[in-house]
Amino acid sequence: MDIKNTDSFKVDFSKVDIIPATLSHCESLMEFGRELPSFYSNIEFLKKDLFDPLKCFFVAIYEDLVVGFISFFKLYDEIHLAYIYVKRDFRNFGLGKRLFKFAYDKFYLKGKEIWLEVETTNTAACLFYTKLGFRIVYKRKNYYGENKDAWIMKREA
Incomplete structure (x- = not known):
């Protein structure tokens, strides 16, 4: 389902929810991964990482459609932003910033350096x-x- 921000239809960005990614989101994440360098080549590795306490994945949902995601991981005492992706039709409306802020607050990143x-x-x-x-x-x-x-x-930090 493609959604276009046109004169006849506007996305209500207040209706975009950000939630922790679950197994049900893996197919969408893999689809996005085709546009990202070094993304998972195997869905089983992605599924395994969803349960890794040193990694976090959050998805942005609009009308039951995954429209973006963000992923961080901890490596020793470092935090790394692994991926941030927003579907083309949803870009330039602040959703990437919202994803980052949400993950920053929920993944306990305050006071820590973040690398990418x-x-x-x-x-x-x-x-x-x-x-x-x-x-x-x-x-x-x-x-x-x-x-x-x-x-x-x-x-x-």
Whole structure:
């Protein structure tokens, strides 16, 4: 189901709920994963990670449709933003920011540094992360493959 924000139909973003991801959301997450670098290649690994206490997945739901998600994981004393994704028709309306804030509050991220990596050519994502308070720390060469570098970004505690 595609939803377009047009003159004849507007998404009521107040009706988007953010909830912890469950097994019933795995197919939608895998569908989104086709657009994300390094996403799960096997749904069974994703299902296993939903129950890992060091990882969190939250989904944004609109009219029973998963329209976005966010995922963090803890690695020793570090927190990493693994993925944030919003369906194309739902972008640029603050949903990504809402997902981040919700996960930040629910995954006990207050007072902790958060790290992420993003492809250097993904300027829209870099700008989005900068607006969330992340800054570029350094460049990791060939992180996403030959001549596909990543910015390593950090959000201070």
